[in-house]
Amino acid sequence: AGFIFGSVKANALWMTPLMPVIFIMSAIVSGIALCMLTYIVIMEYRKFRVLTSKKPWEITPDEIHDVELDLMRKTSKYLLGFLLAAITLELLDLVFRGYTAVKSWDILRNVIYERDFFKIFILQYTIGDLVPFIMLLMPRPTVKRLVVALILVLFGVFMMRWNVVIGGQAFSLSFAGYMEYKLPFWPHNIETFKEGFFGALLVGVMPFVLFWIINKIVPSLMFKKTEEA
Structure with missing residues (x-):
């Protein structure tokens, strides 16, 4: 998507040589964060099953916890x-945009520093980037802190995509004014479903559904119960 946006000369916000690289980096960040978060959820679910099961298992909850934190410490370095x-x-x-100050910079500056200031600098850079970055740098990570940091990282990537895709359509090609985007919630037809909340929810849930189906065929992280004497 970044290569497509970066090659669209008709849109001033998307037309930048760094756009493809930014999208690739954000995709790597969100991929690592989502893998870590999914792993934590799976391991906590396994530990919950071990704790609530009446039959003994081959692995204890403490061993699951130790494996999880050791893996998270190593993976968080790549994420950072x-x-x-x-x-x-x-x-x-x-x-770069401010330094070059091309013809479209006036309206871009208005969008970035005024109209979408809260979305870009507060939600994206502060809450979605700076806060989880500091949390991941802190020593002695805990599961709760990691979960919060990973959710914030995913939120930051989401806000980056929102600000680029939706923000890029906020102003007209002639720079004559601004347009408002309202996310359709209840779908009235197939178009409002694809472009609305439930369409996005379907796309977001599908990887987990596929993972669940594949896990049924090829089980992963499966701990066996021990036979009672």
Whole structure:
């Protein structure tokens, strides 16, 4: 998607050579964060099953907890690296736009620093980037802190995509004014379903449904119950 947006010369917000790289980096960040979050959910579910099961298992809840945190510490280092790269590229793109100050910079500046200031600098950069970055840097990570940090990372990537895709359509090609976007909630037809909340929800849920189906065929992280003496 980044290569497509970066090649659209008709849109001033999308027309930047850094757009493909920014999208790739944010995709890596969201992929690592979602994998970590999914892994934590699976491991906590396994631990819950071990604790609530009346039959003994081959692995104890403490062993599951130790494996999880050790893996999270190692994976979070990669997440921090790619998150730092993504933030750097986004800020570099912002500085580049201000330095070049092309014809469209006046309306872009109005959109970035005024109209969408809260979405970009508060929701995306502060809550979605800075806060989880600090949380992941803190020593002695806990499961709860990791879950909060990973959710915030995913939220930051979502806001980045929202600000680019929706924000890029906020102003007209002639720079004569702004347009408002309202997310359709209840679908009235197939178009409002695809472009609305339930269409996005379907796309977001489908990978987990496919993972559940594949896991039924090829079980992963499966702990067997021990035979009672």
